[in-house]
Amino acid sequence: MRLIGQALAFAAFFAFVATFSAGPGFELLAEDEALLSLSFSHAAARVGECTRLSQQELQQLPPNMRTPDQCPRGRHPLDIELRIDGVTVYAAVIPPSGFHADGKATVYERVRLGAGPRHLQLRINDAGGAPQGGLIASRQLHVQPGQNIAVFLDADNRRIVFEQGEP
Amino acid sequence: MLALLQNLARRLLGPPHRYLRWSFSEQHNPLNHLGSLSIFFCWVVLVSGIWLLFFFRTSVTGAFESVHYLATEQWYLGGMMRSLHRYASDALVVTLFLHIVKEFSRNAYRLKRWFSWATGIPLIWLVFLLGVSGYWLVWDELAQYVAITSAELIDRIPVFTDKMAANFLRPSLLSDRFFTLMAFLHLIGLPIFLVFGIWLHVFKLSRPRINPTRRLMAGTLIALLLLAATFPAPLQEKADLARVPQVVQLDWFYLHFYPLVDRWSPGAVWSLLLGLSGLLFVAPWLPPGKAPAVAVVDLDNCNGCQRCAEDCPYDAVQMAARSDGKRYQQEAVVDPELCVSCGICVGACPTATPFRRKSALVPGIDLPDLSMRQLRETIDNVTEIPTRVLAFACSDSAELRWLKKNGKPCVEVTCAGQLPPPFFDYVLSKGLARRILVSGCDGDCRFRFGSRWTEMRLRRERDPHLRRRVGAHRITLASSSDSTSPAGIASLWRELDNAIDEDES
Numbered sequence A: 001m002r003l004i005g006q007a008l009a010f011a012a013f014f015a016f017v018a019t020f021s022a023g024p025g026f027e028l029l030a031e032d033e034a035l036l037s038l039s040f041s042h043a044a045a046r047v048g049e050c051t052r053l054s055q056q057e058l059q060q061l062p063p064n065m066r067t068p069d070q071c072p073r074g075r076h077p078l079d080i081e082l083r084i085d086g087v088t089v090y091a092a093v094i095p096p097s098g099f100h101a102d103g104k105a106t107v108y109e110r111v112r113l114g115a116g117p118r119h120l121q122l123r124i125n126d127a128g129g130a131p132q133g134g135l136i137a138s139r140q141l142h143v144q145p146g147q148n149i150a151v152f153l154d155a156d157n158r159r160i161v162f163e164q165g166e167p
Numbered sequence B: 001m002l003a004l005l006q007n008l009a010r011r012l013l014g015p016p017h018r019y020l021r022w023s024f025s026e027q028h029n030p031l032n033h034l035g036s037l038s039i040f041f042c043w044v045v046l047v048s049g050i051w052l053l054f055f056f057r058t059s060v061t062g063a064f065e066s067v068h069y070l071a072t073e074q075w076y077l078g079g080m081m082r083s084l085h086r087y088a089s090d091a092l093v094v095t096l097f098l099h100i101v102k103e104f105s106r107n108a109y110r111l112k113r114w115f116s117w118a119t120g121i122p123l124i125w126l127v128f129l130l131g132v133s134g135y136w137l138v139w140d141e142l143a144q145y146v147a148i149t150s151a152e153l154i155d156r157i158p159v160f161t162d163k164m165a166a167n168f169l170r171p172s173l174l175s176d177r178f179f180t181l182m183a184f185l186h187l188i189g190l191p192i193f194l195v196f197g198i199w200l201h202v203f204k205l206s207r208p209r210i211n212p213t214r215r216l217m218a219g220t221l222i223a224l225l226l227l228a229a230t231f232p233a234p235l236q237e238k239a240d241l242a243r244v245p246q247v248v249q250l251d252w253f254y255l256h257f258y259p260l261v262d263r264w265s266p267g268a269v270w271s272l273l274l275g276l277s278g279l280l281f282v283a284p285w286l287p288p289g290k291a292p293a294v295a296v297v298d299l300d301n302c303n304g305c306q307r308c309a310e311d312c313p314y315d316a317v318q319m320a321a322r323s324d325g326k327r328y329q330q331e332a333v334v335d336p337e338l339c340v341s342c343g344i345c346v347g348a349c350p351t352a353t354p355f356r357r358k359s360a361l362v363p364g365i366d367l368p369d370l371s372m373r374q375l376r377e378t379i380d381n382v383t384e385i386p387t388r389v390l391a392f393a394c395s396d397s398a399e400l401r402w403l404k405k406n407g408k409p410c411v412e413v414t415c416a417g418q419l420p421p422p423f424f425d426y427v428l429s430k431g432l433a434r435r436i437l438v439s440g441c442d443g444d445c446r447f448r449f450g451s452r453w454t455e456m457r458l459r460r461e462r463d464p465h466l467r468r469r470v471g472a473h474r475i476t477l478a479s480s481s482d483s484t485s486p487a488g489i490a491s492l493w494r495e496l497d498n499a500i501d502e503d504e505s
């Protein structure tokens, strides 16, 4: 009798363990949704041009800092906007990292989007709004449910990439 | 507020405790072995983990394949080991949770007992880190979700500037070094900390119970094996960074807070986790309280026999060289930082005997708040004396509340273990009562050893022995303090009362 009681206790305990060990499922996406992952790091343009110091100006600096070219270290923030079918789903001005604001700016955003034909547009400006910092790209995609669409800036080639995973 | 919460915790544990006491007996009751069961599950996890380690490959492509091989082709051994590894770690979370609730419910974490509690909190973090890193290693769809969500959490820590999560969003960015890192953490780093952490957790306790009883271990292992054989731990599809699984089957024991990262934000989840840990950390002093007076040694009566040091559950008595010139070699010294005023040392002291003249009734070690002399005065003054049944009840016991409510003759003590056997001898041989009920906590005393030592002393297995002439059958140890129903104690009382008539006929 008591042995049966023990067996029941073990059964109840481990049934509980097994039940929640793998499930119930957590829904990451609805049936007809995909995910767009906007993620990259990019060092935006420097805030200003380098200036060359005169001999006199150099003499006034402490000896360990006498470099003839004085470059402002700071960088512009990254201005970014993502539109899906003409609607802005993400817009941000991301400051550069680092104590001297001279590091890379990092974008990380994941957006759900419905499956079907979608028009994506990404606009980036990395030079404080100046025309030479502007980049824009759009793409017409046929989005499949469960896809991960990576969108990022290929900084070496200064181009925006839309990478559509296999369905 | 605190009392309310503790009462709630007791009520929750009460019914399962009674059921398990009936089926397992108090000695093998799993709820009395929550800490040691947690260690037992760690052992199962370790042994099964070593088997998995032999086959595991730490690379993007190798990881899933090696686990898949174990789960399918080597199902009879590797698959079993994997399931044991999984289910034992899940069971560990459950026993760990109950362990915390139980220690909370019986006040074993407050004030001077903060150390075990505080060193327990990093153990929670370690166990969860182990769980999360383990799920990461498998590199199935669940692992992919765990990797991205964990990385989002890590990215919230201001120290890191690069986004770690970015590495899991494009197949081309994924590299083997994450597997090497996770494998190092999961297989070497975290386990070492866990072992050290558990050692620290119990190291101040005297005789920590590291293993559950053999029968309980055997039963648990058989149940685990049966579960592993009937429901092998599932393995999800191989991870594919180009896709996002629509639904992931979570292990809710380890990953219950992961959905919140998505629903709220990584920052909010950090606040929650750190807030809860902080709350746990300060809990021993919430609200601050004053600890009762610690045990005091009276050198004139101490003969250096060491019994108090042997019996103290908190290692609060040390034996030191004699300081008063008496011919004994040693004397007892109480460490006030460790002493929790349970009185168990008094019950162990051979000089604590009420047969001595009242004026001389000062034992070698005593509790100032409830001294032997006070206790004897209380007995002498119990109005109903001589009585049929006299109860000694631990101040924390459910029985005490019932006894008081129903006007039964009873004497309150800090712990059943505070009573030296000569006390029972005194009550019975002076005819103050015909039967004695001692109510403490059977299997899992709130002061750890009170009931165990009392039982052994009455059975003459531990010093000081109950004298033979007393008749141990006249002394009954009642059941656990936190789980006895009023109906149970009422019927026990009637039983004892009837037994007196049987004694006489």
Ligand code: HEM
Residues within 6 Å of the ligand: B034, B035, B036, B038, B039, B096, B099, B100, B103, B108, B109, B113, B116, B117, B118, B119, B120, B121, B123, B124, B127, B198, B201, B202, B205, B207, B208, B209, B210, B280, B446, B448
């Ligand atoms: C892996 C995790 C853990 C293991 C293996 C473990 C194990 C143990 C063991 C073996 C004991 C000694 C029991 C005895 O001999 O009486 C103990 C006591 C204790 N544990 Fe844990 N424990 C764990 C986590 C925790 C946590 C998270 C907390 C609370 C936050 C906690 C609080 C306590 C307390 C308060 C005591 C009792 C000390 C006393 O009686 O004064 N433990 N634990």
Ligand code: SF4
Residues within 6 Å of the ligand: B297, B301, B302, B303, B304, B305, B306, B307, B308, B309, B331, B332, B348, B349, B350, B351, B363, B364, B365
């Ligand atoms: S049990 Fe009593 S006599 Fe023995 S060492 Fe402790 S205080 Fe001294």
Ligand code: SF4
Residues within 6 Å of the ligand: B294, B295, B311, B312, B313, B314, B315, B316, B317, B334, B338, B339, B340, B341, B342, B343, B344, B345, B346
């Ligand atoms: S009262 Fe309890 S904790 Fe203090 S010395 Fe005695 S046995 Fe140890």
